[in-house]
């Protein structure tokens with residue numbers, strides 16, 4: 289048994305009283321806060337770091353793929369599309385054109401295979417997705433939050449939720465201004481790790497299956513001044529030599545995966561560091577130190593051996609360690625791998641996702657996320673969205689991508705706003721009203737298809 293000490297009880301200043309507090313400002317948290325505020329709720333967003341975006345900015349995870357299923361229809365739209373549209377207007381996103389989505393033309397496929405390194409293609413067709421500039425995305429997310437009237441608190445680490453009789457009443461956070469409380473009618477946990485639900489005794493599962501992608505930690509870094517076309521040519525034309533070199537690099541303890549970014553001269557290193565926990569401070573520290581050693585080794589090797597990297601330099605490392613999976617809520621409904629395979633349509637579906645299993649293919653069914661997967665079983669006034677939503681380890685492994693976390697965040701925010709309006713708790717809101725509200729916001733739901741990205745948000749809501 290670990291030794292313990294008892295902390296002295298103390299009075300805590302109430303920073304604010306609000307209707308909705310969202311804890312964690314990653315893709316899901318921003319979507320939740322914006323949707324809650326646009327729905328009319330007085331909303332505070334609390335983020336531990338100095339910027340918004342979580343993995344999609346600070347984690348340097350700059351590929352938002354698979355918003356469509358290989359046909360011309362779009363499954364994911366809503367706030368995810370709004371973010372990409374806003375980046376587009378700044379020249380900060382690269383994505384297939386509307387007329388290219390669903391294409392099986394070998395020339396177009398080849399272009400996007402080389403430009404996106406697989407993120408824009410599967411099942412032999414072009415799928416909609418985007419490579420984004422993470423610094424511009426930080427600015428876009430600030431704008432969206434500010435314009436929707438959310439009160440933003442950066443540099444504020446959520447320590448725990450406050451609950452009495454299984455009813456959450458807000459949360460406590462630490463910052464340079466000390467330890468303070470926010471009282472709220474509804475709390476939304478978008479911390480990725482479930483910090484809030486874990487603190488109030490909600491049921492959750494943090495077991496890790498070492499065989500799945502999401503069990504791996506990472507420290508993404510970017511390499512600039514690369515001739516990415518020269519590297520792509522080498523990979524294509526001398527595949528055996530390329531693969532041999534990458535095998536040698538791996539055997540020396542280096543990283544072997546370098547993907548395209550929104551810029552032609554910058555690659556990002558996606559890496560998978562196994563057998564560690566995103567909830568262990570010692571494991572997180574180990575990654576920060578040792579991944580940088582591997583980065584130096586890798587870059588030296590690439591410069592010396594791999595065409596395209598001759599004049600390159602390490603541009604930056606992610607300010608935020610890469611965590612793909614940890615605590616997952618056990619909610620009213622647990623989305624299972626069987627749900628993913630079967631494509632079961634739930635009556636309370638709040639998001640439709642193109643399939644993204646081990647074999648990404650347009651032959652697979654869409655995945656429907658029920659509202660119940662955002663609701664804890666016993667604890668009230670709490671919603672959960674993003675990668676810690678209620679799902680088993682295999683379903684979570686294929687449903688915790690950025691474009692999938694944003695819709696659950698949007699739904700949680702819309703549900704919170706509705707609960708405030710209806711004077712009820714999230715568990716009791718009218719689910720059809722929630723779906724209607726999401727449709728109005730440009731989200732696609734069963735029976736709704738989007739034929740073109742250029743249609744207006746109003747057109748996107750038509751129910752087919």
Ligand SMILES: Cc1cc2nc3c(=O)[nH]c(=O)nc-3n(C[C@H](O)[C@H](O)[C@H](O)COP(=O)(O)OP(=O)(O)OC[C@H]3O[C@@H](n4cnc5c(N)ncnc54)[C@H](O)[C@@H]3O)c2cc1C
Pocket residue numbers: 311312313314315316317334335336337340341342343344347349350351352353444445446447478479480481483505506507508558559609610611612673674675676688689690691693
């Ligand atoms: C290396 C790597 C590569 C990946 N590749 C892809 C890819 O190519 N495409 C893709 O779509 N997805 C990819 N993913 C998955 C995807 O990035 C994440 O699953 C997704 O960002 C999860 O979104 P989220 O909002 O749930 O959580 P996060 O992005 O983790 O955001 C959580 C936010 O909460 C904040 N937070 C956490 N705890 C607290 C607290 N106690 N108090 C206050 N704030 C807190 C964090 O700082 C962060 O801003 C990858 C992930 C990694 C790590």
